[in-house]
Amino acid sequence: MVASESAFNLFLNQQKIPFLKLLGIGLLFALLILIKKNFYFFTLFLLFYFLWRCVFYPFPNVKSVLKKLTIICCIGGAFVGLRLGIDIDVNGFNKAEKIRNMQEMTSGKNFKPSTELQKKHFSLQMRERGISLKSFIQDHRWGEKTFGSGFGAYGYLTVFGSLIYYNIMRTVAIAGLIFMALSIAIRGGWSEKFLFLGALLCSTALIGVACYHAWTVDFQGQGRYLFAIVAMLGVVLVKTEKVYNQKLFTTLIASMFLLSVYNFIGTGLFGIAKYGWG
Numbered sequence: 001m002v003a004s005e006s007a008f009n010l011f012l013n014q015q016k017i018p019f020l021k022l023l024g025i026g027l028l029f030a031l032l033i034l035i036k037k038n039f040y041f042f043t044l045f046l047l048f049y050f051l052w053r054c055v056f057y058p059f060p061n062v063k064s065v066l067k068k069l070t071i072i073c074c075i076g077g078a079f080v081g082l083r084l085g086i087d088i089d090v091n092g093f094n095k096a097e098k099i100r101n102m103q104e105m106t107s108g109k110n111f112k113p114s115t116e117l118q119k120k121h122f123s124l125q126m127r128e129r130g131i132s133l134k135s136f137i138q139d140h141r142w143g144e145k146t147f148g149s150g151f152g153a154y155g156y157l158t159v160f161g162s163l164i165y166y167n168i169m170r171t172v173a174i175a176g177l178i179f180m181a182l183s184i185a186i187r188g189g190w191s192e193k194f195l196f197l198g199a200l201l202c203s204t205a206l207i208g209v210a211c212y213h214a215w216t217v218d219f220q221g222q223g224r225y226l227f228a229i230v231a232m233l234g235v236v237l238v239k240t241e242k243v244y245n246q247k248l249f250t251t252l253i254a255s256m257f258l259l260s261v262y263n264f265i266g267t268g269l270f271g272i273a274k275y276g277w278g
Contacts, residue, residue, distance in 0.1 A: 001046055002238050011072075012065050026075025033080050041206040042228040048198040049235060056191040123219035136215045146210070150223015152263040157222070159271030161263045169259050176252045179244075180236070187243040195239055199232040 001008065007021040032043045059065045091098060104112055110121045117128055126136055136142055144166075151169050153160050184196045203226075210225045 001049060002235055008072075012059065012068055014061065014064060022071070023075060026072050027079055029072055029076035030079035030083070033076070034083055038206065038210065038225045039228045041202050041209075042231050044205075045199060045202040045228075045232045045235070048202065049195070052191070052195055052198060056194075125216065126214075126219055127216045131215075133211075133215060136219075137211070140219065142211060142214055142219070142221055145221030146223050146226065148223070149221055150226060152260065152267065153223075154268040155272050159267065161267040165259065165263055165267070169256065169263075172252060172255050172259065176256070179248065179252060180233075180240075183243045183245070184240055188240060192240045192243060196236055199236045203229045203232055 003009065007017045008025050011017050011022065011025065032039075032046070035043070087095070100113055104114060109115055110119060111124070112120075117125060122129075126140070127133075131140070147170060148160055148166055149157055151166065151173075181196065184192045188196075206226060206228060214220060
C-alpha cells in the first residue's frame, strides 16, 4: 500500500506485473478479511489511507484504477469464498453452537457457559458483576496490564519486568508520540496532519473496543491485541519521514529497542529458564 515500487502500486500505475504477483496481491487482501478481528481496525485504516491518497495524491486515470481494484477484490473474494466454503463443509452452518457445546464438554467448571455468573472465573463478564468501567481501569489496572504485556511479558503472562522498566518504556513511548505529533503539527502540511489524525482515530477506536471487550466478555490484558497500532504508525512514519529531526527520531527508536533487548534478556530469558516455561 505504501511502497511506491510495490507490485500493488505498479499495477495501479498501469505497469504490467506477473500474474502470480497479482494473485499474491489478491491473497493479501483476502487475509485482511480473514485476519483476527482486532486487526480489522488496521484494515479500516488502510481504507482511510487509500482515500487519503486519492485526495492528496490523485491517480491520473481513475477509471483504470477502479477496474484494477475490482480485479484485486474479485481475486481476494475468491480466496475468502474458498476459505469460508471449506469451513462450512467441515463445520456446517451451526459452528457457533458446536463451539459452545465443545466449551461445555472441555472447559473447567468456572469457564463453562452454563455456569452461574457468580461461580465463573472472576475475569469473565465483569460488567455484569457490577464492576464499573472506572473501577475496571483503575482498580483492576487494565491499561497497565495491557501495556506491560505489550512491551514484555513472558511465560503465559507470569514473568514481568520491573516497574522501573515499564515506567521508563512508557515515558520514552509517550515522548515518541509527542515528538511525532509536534513534528507533524509544526513542519507537516495538511496531508500529513490528516494521515496522522486518521491513525490516531483508528488507534483510539481499537483501544476502546479492546477495553470494552475485556470489561464485558473476558478480561485479558494482552498488549498483542493492540499491535495493529504499530502497523498504523509505520504507515504514518513512512509518509511523513521528511518532517522529523532524524537524530532525535533515531535516538527515541534506539532507546526503545535497547530497553526491549534488556528486558528480553534480563527478564524474559532468565524468568523462563527459572520457572521452566517452554
